[in-house]
Amino acid sequence: MNPKKMLRIFTVGAGLTLLFAFTQAHQQGGNAKIKMPYKKAGLNTRQAAAHLLSRFSFGARPGEVDAVAAMGLEEWLEQQLEGGLTDNEANERLKSMNTLLLSNETIANTYLTPPQVLRLAVKNKLVVRDSVKGQDKPEYREQIRQLMVQQGLKPFVELQTQLINQKIIRAAYGTNQLHEVLTDFWFNHFNVSLTKPQCQQFILTFERDAIRPNVIGNFKDMLVATAKHPAMLEYLDNSSSVSDNNALAKNPRRIQQQQNLNKALEARMGDSSMKNNAIAQQLVNAKRVQGLNENYAREVMELHTLGVDGGYTQKDVTEVARALTGWAVKPLLDDGPGKRLLDKTNIDQMQKRGFVLENDFIFRADKHDEGEKLILGKTFDGKTGYQEGMDVLDLLSRQKATAKFISKKLATRFVSDKPSDALVQKMADRFLKTDGNIKEVLLTMVESVEFWQTDALREKIKSPFELVISAVRSTNADLKQPFQVFNWCSRMGQRFYYYQAPTGFPDKASFWINTGSLLNRMNFGLAFATGKIPGISVNLLALNQNHEPESAEAALTTYSQLLLPERNQEENIKRLTAMLADQSVADKIEAASAKHPGDATMDETDAMSMNKNLNKKQQQKNDRNAMNRKDKPFTMAYQNGNNNMVSQVAGVIIGSPEFQRK
């Protein structure tokens, strides 16, 4: 008997020890049988499987609800938490993306942002007269392109496209769905944005190295990983937050150096005849970074840990900022002065002086504030350098307010926009008991009846990304051009990786649903199902074993079940059928197509077939035609295995209110 089974048998009969066994096993990697109280909430296994998939994946693929019900919900969740399933389809589609494994250093020196390109052009005297509009000129662009090819450089947009596409591919085709969903959740929690030039090059590695490995691990590990990552250090400016309140900076030799620098700056500043403006600019930049910057310190408390009502003061913000002075990005640019300096420096010597180098993070002891700090009532003596910042993050990660804030955010994402206090409290207690073990908190959530109750079912509105990916998954669509997904998400209000504020996208229905975005959701459904999105193909008939539905009503019934498993669609079908059968509409369409028989487009034909299908005789003929696509006009109604009536019905279903819910 394998240990897993033994444990199960043990737990079934074990009365009081049961609780203990749970805690133990969860902490050891989760071999205990998870107990999901969906029956208590009145759900059968299939309904529960559909609900679980709607929250812990980007949508069920065809047959997946049955598969999960058959293997057991508990087993499925174990697997998903583990996250080690082979990922052939996603990997195959990611194969051609050559930037996904690159280091920050390679990226920063190879994938140039537009300002870097401009600098390159200036350096090589390629800049044309009209600097602003001139960059659009083909000859300039060609010169730049050639220069970049010669030097092995690439435009940042290439990497940016792959960043966006990889997220889409993993969400649509990845087997470890829960990890994908959580990566999306935590990225948004620790939001960084492509809109900020200083951090945009590091966003790919931020998701890959700081978020993805930690999504079900320990919260503190993720907090620390994000705090030290170049993307966050640049996005919230901690890299430029410095102090000279330390022994190194007070060294007389250094003070002299600084004074010389200032003198040079004074001399050059505002000098219009200045020949070497770039140097002065560098000096100005150097001078500009002098001082404390509180941005990260404030947001790490307000947004990442304690929450806005988490009981900290402005004084705490300043003190945390002081504790994190010197936390910066290691110089990465090959031709930058910082890198040259670093290359010449003896690392051991540096470490002896309190510097810390770790991947692309550097702790600059010479920029750290060594004064005493008082943070959330705890005194830090200022003598521990790098460790002080680590201790502060540890302190923040252990606060009750943090446990509650994180638990509420998780419950809001996975249960409902307004999770009950009782549920949040249960999760927060587990968070504190397990030192912020995210997996434990999630298990507490699914082991609570609140997760399964009717007021949680279908209560969440899909984000645009969730909508599109669930459409792709539920139809087995083929994303040959994944970027199209991004364009549609943008139109529907979720330009992912571009949310400018550190809050991330608000996770609530009212943010996603407004008049403009709702029409776009409907248009997405239509465009998607009728094959109008370039590079995205859907074979709807294949979903139904290539069986042609006999009528619009049959199509509605069939595809509602396929696309919305375990949802009650009777009312929708009844209402829609009545409308589709409206003779006056059918007549109008007939008349319109009679008037312009020559330019009967795909769409017109599909509208015709949709209504004509209501006529049984016609339908039978149609069915025969489906096998033998020679007769007109119905030949036009079939293309790539899709029937246009079916496409239209599927489009309406995907654009329907029910499909917006999860």
Add this chain to the structure above:
Amino acid sequence: MIHRRAFMKSGAMALFATGFGGLPNFIASAASGQKILQPYKKNKVMVCIFQRGAMDGLMAVSPFADPNLKILRPGLYMSPLEKEGGLFNLDDHFGLHPAMASLQPFFAEKRMAIVHGVGSPNNTRSHFDAQDYMEAGTPFNKGTASGWLNRVAGLMGHDATPFRAVSLTNALPRSFYGDNEALAISNLQDFAIQMRNNPMAGKTVSQSFEDLYDQTSSSLLNKTGKESFDAMKMLNVNELKNYQPAKDVVYPQTALGNSLKQIAVLIKMQVGLELAFAESGGWDTHVNQGTTNGAFARNLKDFSDSIAAFWKDLSAYQDEVTVMTMTEFGRTAHQNGTGGTDHGRASCLFVLGNDVKGGQVYQNIKSLAKEDLEDRRDLPVSTDFRAVFSNVAQSHLKLQNSKGLFPDWNGKPLDLMRG
């Protein structure tokens, strides 16, 4: 009957009422609100144009009389003396760039005001940070979830149509982030159920959706669904296609021209627009910015001509509209080594409207002498952008109060608006 015809004349609502029966949902629901907003009545509209990239305020509105300017910018200096291509002399101290010829008459008619030396108290020279702070309206706090224009919407004290706050951009700008509904739409014609080349099927499908949203048990989807269809019918995409600007008005065929044209359409259709947002790019002139000609001048001409076309196109609606421009910061007082200017501090902005006490340059600028510059290189910020934004918004939109509009700011609003 006469009454009905008069009603029909009063705007797109007429089409709506006759063609589709009944009042739109958002008007019906407004009846229970604080103050009923009638979409077919003219609304006050504030149009904001963000010049992304940091416009060189010292070139757009040049303090030519300051002797330091010529020394700081030997290659960029323009004087008002030249017959052709010289500055428009505004007040013997400041001159308007010749590329702004189309807006100059509005200054002369005292309908356009200029605020100079305006900017943020936060001295960041990062485009991203400065735009973020300006749009959030909190220069020292990045975590502010809402944008200042969204907060304006919240302070209007009446219910709104879905078209109250519209941004002619692909994604919602930071200014519009927040709890009050705001639309981002780069092309109004997208505001429809689209079945390409097939209006008939489009109608059937549209009807299907309307029916489905009508009966959904999710109250949010139900309510927003109703509003979407009401709004869609109200906007009447077919009319958009055939839109003819007022006589002799030609919009530049540029992104800004196109955005402003669509804003004019929304205003004329009287669909309840109160806050509009558009963007203008290309202001980051580090290299060869030129003087009377060149990159800067061309961009400024587009900017100016687009606004002028918009203003003329509004004709009968001019009383209701105020246009305000903004940019994240200005540029160095001195020119750099490549014929351009680098990131600086203060810039200038323009406010155009019949309620504007125009024909003046509002400013507290000392001089461009080194000792008066910030860090001895930049025009310092002598007017907080919030002093301008709060004055224009509160006065033009008749906000009941401006509490919370700019949290943490206790400054005094400027006084450049009448009434």
